Amino acid sequence: MVIAGVLITTKPGQAPFVAASLGASPHVQLVGGDGSERLAAVVSRESGEALEAWAEELLRDDERILGVYPTFVGHDPE
Amino acid sequence: MKARLLVGLLVVLPLVLAAAPPKKTRAVHPQVDTQEACDVCHREVTPEVVEAWYQSRHGLMNVKCFVCHGTVGPEFVRRAPVSRCVGCHNDKVDSLANPFFKGKDCFSCHAGHELNPHKIGGGK
Amino acid sequence: MSISRREFLESAAAASALAALSGLPRPVQAAGGEKWVKSVCRYCGTGCGLYIGVRDGKVFAVKGDKDNHNQGFLCLKGFLLPQILTAPTRCLYPMIRKDGKLVRASWEEAMSLVASKFKEAIEKYGPDAVAFYGSGQGLTEETYVANKLFKAGIRTNNVDGNPRLCMASAVGGYVTTFGKDEPMGCYEDIDHADVFLLVGTNTAEAHPILFQRIVRRKEKAPGTKVIVMDPRRTPTARIADLHISFKPGTDLAILNAMAYVLVHEGYVDEEFIKNHVVFGEGTETNKSFEDYKAFLAKYTPEKAAAIAGCKAEDIVTAARWFGARGKASMSMWTMGLNQRTEGVWANNLVHNLHLITGKIGTPGSTPFSLTGQPNACGGVRDGGALSHLLPYGRLIANEAHRKEMEKLWGVPEGTLKPKPGPSTVEMFQKVEAGEIKCLYIMCTNPGQSLPNVGRYRKALQRDDVFVVVAEAFHPTRTSELADVVLPAAAWAEKEGVYGCAERRYQLLEQAIPPSGEARPDFEILCDLGRRLGLGHLVPYKTPTDIWNEILTVCKGTVYDFTGMTRERLRQAHGLLWPLPTPDHPGTNRRYVKGEDPFVPADWPHRIKFYGRPDGRAVVWMRPFKGPEEAPDAEYPMYYTTGRVIEHWHTGTMTRTCKELVHANAEAVAELHPADAQKLGVKTGDKVKITSRRGSQVFKVKVTDTSRENLVFVHMHDDQHLCNLITIDALDPISKQPEFKVCGVKVEKA
Incomplete structure (x- = not known):
């Protein structure tokens, strides 16, 4: 399992709405935000490739999201 | 463990850094046993990329592939981090701190291998 | 209380993401005891200013100094400099x-x-x-x-x-013509030049940041002409309006023929010659302009073209562009002229072009020798x-x-x-x-x-x-x-x-x-x-x-x-320099009244060549002389060596950079397709190159940028020594060896 800290940046003022839609996802845990255009989240996926795919999907499908930046990537062998 | 973390980070970093929709290509360049310049092979495998670079200012000034993309193997980065731009464009990189550029990197505006100044493309 | 590895990773991930909320991750700009130290690039003689980034006692990056002449730009070697410091080949103890x-x-x-x-x-x-x-x-x-x-x-x-x-031949050239070593011009002249004569220099690869400055000048002033004289069609020739390829070692004939055209087509500045120039032959300055004209008669463009294996009309074009009235002309050269048995003479002949046209000491007009080492x-x-x-x-x-x-x-x-x-x-x-x-x-x-x-x-x-x-x-x-x-x-x-x-x-x-x-x-x-x-x-x-x-x-x-x-x-x-007092701003153009502190304010002319006792520069009559060892029946091909952009000198430093060992690191023999066909070799095959002194096997690279009957090998490979083959004949004045030309035979290996 790959566990990553990510910073998600959005269009101005959109962060709370993006947070609401991401909150439903089982592998995303929101840990903070600036209330406007930045979100901090912990993402767990089965592999680095899946993590990449998730980030790509997010960028492709959600107009409000401008960037997904990894701040930490750890590997849990369990 | 430390090494593993590092490899993980290097693999993931370049793809998710992208504010533009990344293409579905692997971020790791295969190890190649060559001492030739990148464009020798890439003239064959990605001719449009090499041509776009060659016609760009970087191409004219011989700022070659590895300056932005790193070398082969796990060192390869598909989308260059700003740390690879800072050598020559440090004042421009500094300007990314402006709130106007929040969430953007150099390539959000200077797209593709043409990297034309002040032409928007590729990013959202 | 113990936490599971999973919990630990999650909290670490959360902490890092939260920390990032306050700003975008900026790897090279992050805070934390880092400093930027002002320095200069370690490599070529361009001398690009840069800052060295230090964090935790280690160099982690460099960035160009935008307040220096390079305006913040670095070439690819300079950008990768931090790697040399921690190379496994660092010598750490006696x-x-x-x-x-x-x-x-x-x-x-x-x-x-x-x-x-x-x-x-x-x-x-x-x-x-x-x-x-x-x-x-x-x-x-x-x-x-x-x-x-x-x-x-x-x-x-x-x-x-x-x-x-x-550099010895450049020194010899400056000293014999002007009395003192070192160029009188400066990089800023590039921003004013209308015509560039690049002879025996692959500026794009050997001096990339100066090449960039030439490109910018050309972009800004679209009428700018670039003449590149080099046997090979190097990356420098990409910006050439005229590329003259010639047989190695024959440029003296071409340069004299350019002077012939300048003299015969009325591009000469008689007033400048009268005030600033004497004519000489051998070591004596006892000749006249008439003697010089008579000397040049042997170098019509047609005769020079026949010697050099180039087109006469190209020589005429080059001379006309160089001499055009009201245009500033800047020449640059490096090892193509210096590493020769007649290197000082070749330097003299470039200076001659500036002296007879008076294109010297004004912004954009200067004979400028490019230097290889910092x-x-x-x-x-x-x-x-x-x-x-x-x-x-x-x-x-x-x-x-x-x-x-x-x-x-x-x-x-x-x-x-x-x-x-x-x-x-x-x-x-x-x-x-x-x-x-x-x-x-x-x-x-x-x-x-x-x-x-x-x-x-x-x-x-x-x-x-x-x-x-x-x-x-x-x-x-x-x-x-x-x-x-x-x-x-x-x-x-x-x-x-x-x-x-x-x-x-x-x-x-x-x-x-x-x-x-x-x-x-x-x-x-x-x-x-x-x-x-x-x-x-x-x-x-x-x-x-x-x-x-x-x-x-x-x-x-x-x-x-x-x-x-x-x-x-x-x-x-x-x-x-000169910069004789703490309040002096420094001297962009030497010998020029109003700029150089050593030219008296009441000097009657705009220039004083004070390096020589008579205050005049010398136009030397230097006849064409070929290389020490031109190809012959036994060693029929020309052999020449030079640089590529990725590497520097003997590669001691550049070959420690991980990007660069995968880029042009191996010296290969660049052959023209016609020669490759004759030898029955293709790219990737091997050839043995032999001179009277030694031989070495190289991989072949077939390229039409080479000239027929010429083989080029770069000098940076410590495993394939190009210098086993080169000749140790010396210029009699400068004592600089003729790395650039010798005769070889090439066989399939």
Whole structure:
């Protein structure tokens, strides 16, 4: 399992709405935000490739999201 | 463990850094046993990329592939981090701190291998 | 309470994401005890300003200095500089050869061995049994200490350096034409030039940041013409409006033919000639303009084209562009002209074009020699660390100059020997002959870079020759032959001054401590001096001590940079001499009234060539002479060597950068498709190249950028030595070898 800290940046003022839609996802845990255009989240996926795919999907499908930046990537062998 | 973390980070970093929709290509360049310049092979495998670079200012000034993309193997980065731009464009990189550029990197505006100044493309 | 690994990772991930909320991740700009130290690039003679980024005591990045001439830009080698500091080939401790092998030793053991060997040789055979071979990469202060220690302390003129292999003919050209060394123009001239004559220079690869400046000039002023004269169609030719390819070694004919066109088509500035020029032949300046015209009659464009294997109309076009009234013309050249047996003459012929048209000393009009090493100009040429020179324009053969230096150095009259020492190749011939018993090599790699290197590698391996190599890297093709290897501090690990091609002096500040047990070269030399009982001559504790002494030595010469105090250098982003007082801004254009402090304000003309007693520059009649070894029946092809952009010199540094070992690292034989077809080889096959001196096998690269009957190999590969093949014939004036041309046979291997 790959566990990553990510910073998600959005269009101005959109962060709370993006947070609401991401909150439903089982592998995303929101840990903070600036209330406007930045979100901090912990993402767990089965592999680095899946993590990449998730980030790509997010960028492709959600107009409000401008960037997904990894701040930490750890590997849990369990 | 430390090494593993590092490899993980290097693999993931370049793809998710992208504010533009990344293409579905692997971020790791295969190890190649060559001492030739990148464009020798890439003239064959990605001719449009090499041509776009060659016609760009970087191409004219011989700022070659590895300056932005790193070398082969796990060192390869598909989308260059700003740390690879800072050598020559440090004042421009500094300007990314402006709130106007929040969430953007150099390539959000200077797209593709043409990297034309002040032409928007590729990013959202 | 214990937490699971999963929980630990999640909290670490959350903490890092939260921390990032306050700002975007900016790897090279992150806070945390980092500093940026002002310095200069370690590589070529362009001398690009940069900042070295230091974090936790380590260099993690460099970025261009936008307040310097390079406007913040660096070439790809400069950008990758941080990697050289932690290379596995860094030399970290002294080594002594024992039972044929280099083994680790203490500084005390190594230095006492070096000192005892030097003492023994001097006592037994006299001071000329020892020698110093330096480098255009050493800092000015280091080279100064070596020069003083050997010439005034040990009392031998066996002091030379690798600028003899790259710049000596440019020096000879400037000195014979203008009376003093170093260009009169500056980089800023590029921004004003309407015509560029690039002859024997692959600027795009060898001086990328200056090439970029030419490109920008061309973009800004679309009528700008670029003439590239080079046998190969190099990347520089990409911006050429006219590329003239010619047989190697025939450019003297072309340059004379350009002068012929200028004279016969009315591009001559008679007024300028009347006020500023004399004509000469051989070493005498007793000729007239009429004599010169008669001399040029042999060089019609048609005749020159027949000699050079190019088109006559191209020569005419080049001359017309160069001579066009009201246009500023700038010439640049480097090893294509310098590394030749008639290198000084070729330099003279370029100067002639400027002098007969008066295109000199105005913005954009200047003959500008490009330099290969970062401190060939500042340290070795200006500092006088060649076998015939003393500091700042003084000559060993000149008694008054010797006396002046003896006084400045506080040594008794008669200390300095009046006979110039051997030039580089001659020095290694003295090693070969057993006359030089101890050789101190600093910051350079002659075991790879000398012409006909097989011969001199053998000389260095003589049992009775003691070779000391002070180097930041090991092994090199020289340190592998050493008896003692001394670890020198590398770039960024020490402080000192570099002087680049445009008379620009710049301070490189120390960013980090030396690696391992390495010491700055000046400290090693001072240590040797003390051990030889000459400590009173080299009592320096810091590079600033040395610099302050240098300021007293340059005073009163035409180099005068007394105003460049250490503090001013620290504040500035490069200063151009002459700069005789602390409030002087520096001199962009030498010899020009109003700019150069040595031209009197009441001088009746705009220029005074004060380097010569009559204040006039010389147009020399230099006939066409071919290379020492043109191809013949037995060795039918031309062989030439040069640079590629990814690597530098012998690759000691660039080959430690992970990006660069995968980029053009192997020297390959570039062959024209017609030659490849004749030989029955294709790209990737191997050929054996043989000259009268040696042979080497290279992989083939077939390319139509080459010229037919010419094979090119780059000089940066320590495993495929291009110099086993090159010729060690010398220019009779500059003593620079003819690396650029010899005859070879090429066979499929």
